[in-house]
Amino acid sequence: QVQLVESGGGxxxxxxxxxxxxxxxxxxxxxxxxxxxxQAPGKQxxxxxxxxxxxxxxxxxxxxxxxxxxxxxxxxxxxxQMNSLKPEDTAVYYCARLRGSQTAWGQGTQVTVSS
Numbered sequence: 803q804v805q806l807v808e809s810g811g812g813x814x815x816x817x818x819x820x821x822x823x824x825x826x827x828x829x830x831x832x833x834x835x836x837x838x839x840x841q842a843p844g845k846q847x848x849x850x851x852x853x854x855x856x857x858x859x860x861x862x863x864x865x866x867x868x869x870x871x872x873x874x875x876x877x878x879x880x881x882x883q884m885n886s887l888k889p890e891d892t893a894v895y896y897c898a899r900l901r902g903s904q905t906a907w908g909q910g911t912q913v914t915v916s917s
Contacts, residue, residue, distance in 0.1 A: 804906040811911030822882040824897030831878040835900040840893035887915045
């Protein structure tokens, strides 16, 4: 079955950087669009970044210019590099396979931006 395992979350000070990884298995990674969602307490889950099978990327306005999504098809892994982090970036971050009704998420990793 589809498995998405995130790693790399933690506590970082405002202005700092953090990198997330997501190891995918159980499906053909190469032919799937991938993304990162986040959900802050009391808020809806939002898609912050996505990457197509050909490497085209898209970002939410709130993270554009600060976050970078990438993928390594040889390792079945998708990454999210987060720079210039703000307290409002605090959330649980979820890796996702973006496939319409078959969209699947990992269990998430906590990112906390605080001094």
